[in-house]
Amino acid sequence: MKTIDIARYSLGSLNGARSRTALMLLAMSIGVASVLVLTSLGEAARRYVSGEFASLGTNLVIVLPGRTETAGGEPSMLIGDTPRALTLGDAQALLRSSLIRHVAPLNIGSAPVSYGGLERDIPIWGSTAELLEIRHWKMGLGRFLPKTEWDRASPVCVLGQKVRKELFGNQPVLGEWVRIGDRRFRVIGILESAGESLGVAVEDMVIVPVASIQRLFNTSSLFRILVEARSREAIPRVIEHITHTIRERHQGEEDITVITQDAVLATFDNILQALTLTVAGIAAISLGVAGILIMNVMLVAVAQRTTEIGLLKALGAPEQQIVNLFLAEAALLSLLGAGLGLVIGQVGNGLIGYFYPDLPMGTPLWAFAAAIGVALGTGLLFSLLPARRAARLDPVQALARR
Amino acid sequence: MITLENIQRIFLVGDQKVHALRDINLHINAGEYLSIMGPSGSGKSTLLNLLGLLDRPDAGRYRLDGQDVTTLSDKQQARLRRERIGFVFQFFHLVPRLTAAQNIELPMMLAGLPVDERQLRVRQALEDMGITDRADHRPDQLSGGQRQRVAIARATVMQPGLLLADEPTGNLDRASGKDVVDILETLQRHGITLIVVTHDPELGERAQRHLHMVDGAIITDTAKP
Numbered sequence: 001m002k003t004i005d006i007a008r009y010s011l012g013s014l015n016g017a018r019s020r021t022a023l024m025l026l027a028m029s030i031g032v033a034s035v036l037v038l039t040s041l042g043e044a045a046r047r048y049v050s051g052e053f054a055s056l057g058t059n060l061v062i063v064l065p066g067r068t069e070t071a072g073g074e075p076s077m078l079i080g081d082t083p084r085a086l087t088l089g090d091a092q093a094l095l096r097s098s099l100i101r102h103v104a105p106l107n108i109g110s111a112p113v114s115y116g117g118l119e120r121d122i123p124i125w126g127s128t129a130e131l132l133e134i135r136h137w138k139m140g141l142g143r144f145l146p147k148t149e150w151d152r153a154s155p156v157c158v159l160g161q162k163v164r165k166e167l168f169g170n171q172p173v174l175g176e177w178v179r180i181g182d183r184r185f186r187v188i189g190i191l192e193s194a195g196e197s198l199g200v201a202v203e204d205m206v207i208v209p210v211a212s213i214q215r216l217f218n219t220s221s222l223f224r225i226l227v228e229a230r231s232r233e234a235i236p237r238v239i240e241h242i243t244h245t246i247r248e249r250h251q252g253e254e255d256i257t258v259i260t261q262d263a264v265l266a267t268f269d270n271i272l273q274a275l276t277l278t279v280a281g282i283a284a285i286s287l288g289v290a291g292i293l294i295m296n297v298m299l300v301a302v303a304q305r306t307t308e309i310g311l312l313k314a315l316g317a318p319e320q321q322i323v324n325l326f327l328a329e330a331a332l333l334s335l336l337g338a339g340l341g342l343v344i345g346q347v348g349n350g351l352i353g354y355f356y357p358d359l360p361m362g363t364p365l366w367a368f369a370a371a372i373g374v375a376l377g378t379g380l381l382f383s384l385l386p387a388r389r390a391a392r393l394d395p396v397q398a399l400a401r402r
Numbered sequence: 403m404i405t406l407e408n409i410q411r412i413f414l415v416g417d418q419k420v421h422a423l424r425d426i427n428l429h430i431n432a433g434e435y436l437s438i439m440g441p442s443g444s445g446k447s448t449l450l451n452l453l454g455l456l457d458r459p460d461a462g463r464y465r466l467d468g469q470d471v472t473t474l475s476d477k478q479q480a481r482l483r484r485e486r487i488g489f490v491f492q493f494f495h496l497v498p499r500l501t502a503a504q505n506i507e508l509p510m511m512l513a514g515l516p517v518d519e520r521q522l523r524v525r526q527a528l529e530d531m532g533i534t535d536r537a538d539h540r541p542d543q544l545s546g547g548q549r550q551r552v553a554i555a556r557a558t559v560m561q562p563g564l565l566l567a568d569e570p571t572g573n574l575d576r577a578s579g580k581d582v583v584d585i586l587e588t589l590q591r592h593g594i595t596l597i598v599v600t601h602d603p604e605l606g607e608r609a610q611r612h613l614h615m616v617d618g619a620i621i622t623d624t625a626k627p
Contacts, residue, residue: 001511001512001513001514002511002514005511005514009511012499012500013499015499016498016499307495308497310495311495311497312508312512313456313480313483314454314456314483314489314495315483315484315489315508315509315512315556316480316481316482316483316484316485316509316512316513316560317480317484317512318476318477318480318481319476319477319480320477321480321512395456396451396456396457399456399491399495
């Protein structure tokens with residue numbers, strides 16, 4: 001029997017029992033649609049979290065002074081083991097690698113900031129022009145720190161939105177001089193409000209050049225160095241480069257700690273992937289239920305079409321051919337149901353995306369493949385028994401009835 | 403063409419054994435016209451099913467065209483049914499959702515014949531049966547006589563050597579029953595072996611050879627020696 005004939009014959013029998021076919025299509029498509037929608041939700045959660053991390057800066061490597069490790073030995077060995085400070089020179093040395101896109105030294109302190117009669121203690125960040133790009137911040141007004149030599153202590157500053165509001169109200173602010181500690185700084189820009197990103201209140205801070213903050217707090221050391229690698233793949237080599245460079249500059253001591261946000265991100269990624277799979281698994285149960293429904297309806301179909309099956313046998317169809325006919329019917333049903341389910345699922349995803357625009361909805365490709373595969377698999381699996389039963393029918397008995 | 407040797411067929415009804423066929427010995431030549439008569443339960447339908455390879459004997463040997471077919475696999479038997487045997491039933495057994503033409507095409511589709519050949523043969527068969535204008539009608543739009551003609555066309559479209567008819571006129575009025583018998587006898591005159599099972603003595607008498615069965619045994623056989 002030709003494949004096209006099998007398909008046509010199966011389509012004919014599906015068409016011949018429309019309400020039965022419609023019920024099975026419904027069950028199948030609900031199963032497939034729920035797999036799609038739930039996986040998409042899981043995937044959206046994963047992307048949302050990834051997006052949050054990306055807003056901190058992409059491919060970020062953070063260098064901290066000192067080394068945290070658990071080692072045995074006398075407690076006395078720890079005493080006096082003060083870490084060597086990171087310096088501007090260390091940060092500049094890192095720039096020599098082609099794997100590194102940006103380096104921003106960072107110092108943080110708190111100092112009273114005043115303008116006119118108003119004064120308040122505010123976190124002060126000292127850094128360089130590169131910080132803006134590494135942290136993916138945007139300017140609301142004016143410009144960020146100028147690209148100058150790092151050790152030049154220009155008397156300029158950039159304010160967060162909240163600081164501006166508290167000190168200046170609605171007055172013009174660019175070009176005004178504020179007092180930070182015992183020095184005066186000219187305001188050259190205002191950061192755009194970005195809310196809070198992982199514990200840093202961007203609104204409530206003042207940024208000055210790193211050399212200025214070092215003079216302000218009378219220190220030559222750095223709080224940390226932010227490094228942006230050129231790509232995610234380059235990160236391991238960047239870490240190696242950093243530890244190597246700093247060790248050379250610190251007389252062979254590896255007295256820094258390097259952390260990457262990627263490690264944290266990867267953990268979240270794994271957790272959320274597992275979550276997505278779990279949810280998809282739960283959705284797959286509905287496909288299983290659809291499969292059982294298909295089996296049930298197929299058994300009824302075999303009972304209803306006893307005469308037809310007997311006739312096919314009398315006309316010379318071997319058992320295998322009858323099995324094939326019924327399986328083809330199930331496969332067609334599953335594929336049609338899966339197709340319908342894909343449409344319903346995508347519409348559902350679209351609706352969720354419309355009502356919750358913050359969620360980056362999107363179905364991973366494997367979910368499509370899995371939904372169709374599972375639909376086809378359950379359809380065929382659960383039709384095997386009815387198809388076998390049909391093939392084993394005794395033609396004499398089948399044809400004896402009207 | 404057909405040789406049956408010591409055929410036995412036993413059914414279990416409850417815990418009782420019923421001998422549907424007892425020790426049947428029969429030889430049928432190619433091109434014969436044979437009727438099998440007898441009361442209900444005499445085993446005539448069982449014999450016909452056995453001849454059509456829809457049933458297997460419990461003992462004995464069945465040779466079709468010199469080949470022992472009792473031991474063949476399901477697939478081989480199906481092939482013989484497809485190519486050598488045609489069935490005509492009392493209740494026609496047309497597939498209700500298929501048109502007359504599609505019903506006739508069915509055995510050729512199962513056999514995997516090419517489409518243009520199938521269409522050619524379907525057209526010819528419809529013409530032979532005089533129902534060309536009913537080609538696109540479904541069975542429920544056809545009269546009993548027309549349905550049986552579609553069934554005969556379907557049974558003969560693979561050009562089998564053996565045509566088995568189980569009460570072919572049992573569900574028809576007199577006039578269309580006569581038409582159907584005419585068609586079957588025309589086919590037989592053109593060389594097909596025709597075996598008819600019937601209650602109707604008038605139809606039975608028309609055959610050249612009559613078998614009379616009672617209780618699973620052939621009690622009279624009018625074969626010329």
